[in-house]
Amino acid sequence: MIKNLLDDYFDRAGQPLRNTEFKYKNKNNFNITHVVEDDEFRILNHRFLFSKDSIKSIWRHQDWMMGDRSIDFTFFYEKYVKSISVRYFEDTVLGIKISLTRHDWLISDPDFRLPYIYGKSDIELWYYLDKETLNLHLSKCRLAYDYKSKHSVTLLDHGVKKNKGAYLYGNTEYRYSIDRDLNLYISDHNIDKFTFPIVIKSNNSKRIFTYLRSYRWLDGWKKIKEYLS
Structure with missing residues (x-):
């Protein structure tokens, strides 16, 4: 499924009407396809990491309004697709979002901008900045999001x-x-356990930010997991 979604995305991005630049490189025995799209509204900067013909990870940088940016x-x-998004201004991390979904839950972007969007997700967590401590606190969380039906179960939000x-x-x-952490057990054919922090300390949010800003992200999710523990 993901291969078809990426093939469609590369075809769209390569159309003459789009202001798009493609670059290719090999780094640490991985093949990287670098795609930069500028539609005069926003700049989307994607790096697709392949091992042979299989996608291993995708990195994206995006400029937002008022100087905010995200990585x-x-x-x-294997079974799960793990994603982390860091919203920042200059060198300050403003927030982090963590998502967990499945390969076959990814669907085409109806706006034809991104390689895919989540058709469903197991869990999504939003962490926001405490300006006094500079720690990030879990402020919003939902389970079982479904794009088509708009279904979700809110575990944490304002007043919930x-x-x-x-x-x-x-x-x-x-x-x-x-409690001290958020523990989640997902059961379909097997039982999988995931643990997420309630607070991401400022030093760890900086480590995550530094990890994603450079090509260190080529090393995968292991360091992200370490910084979230």
Whole structure:
């Protein structure tokens, strides 16, 4: 599925009407396809990391209004697709979003800008900056998001906090608890456990930011997991 989505994206990006630049390089035995699109509204900067013919990860940089920028890193690993997005201004991390989805839940972008969007996701977590401590606090979280039906289960948001529970959506069961960490058990054919922090310390958010700004992200998700622990 992801291969078809990327093939369609490269075809769209290569159309003469788009202001697009393609570059190719080999680094650390990986093939990188670098695509920069400038539509005079925003600049999308993608790097696609391939090992042989298989996609390993995708890096994206995007400029927003008022000087805000974001770096997104998506890692394709076996059953799950893991993604982290860092929103920043100059050298200050303003927020982080973490998402967990599946390969076959990715769908075409209806706006024809991104390689894909999430048709569904297991969990999405938003961390926002505390200006006094410079730590990032988990401020919003939802389970079982479905783009088509707009279904989701909010665990944490303004005025909402569900500390423990279980939820069945389709053939997938979610069990979670929020205490010092957020622990999530996903059960379909197997049971998979994930742990997410309630607070990302400022030194760790800086480490994540530094990791994603350079080509260190070629090393995959292992360091991200370390900085989130």
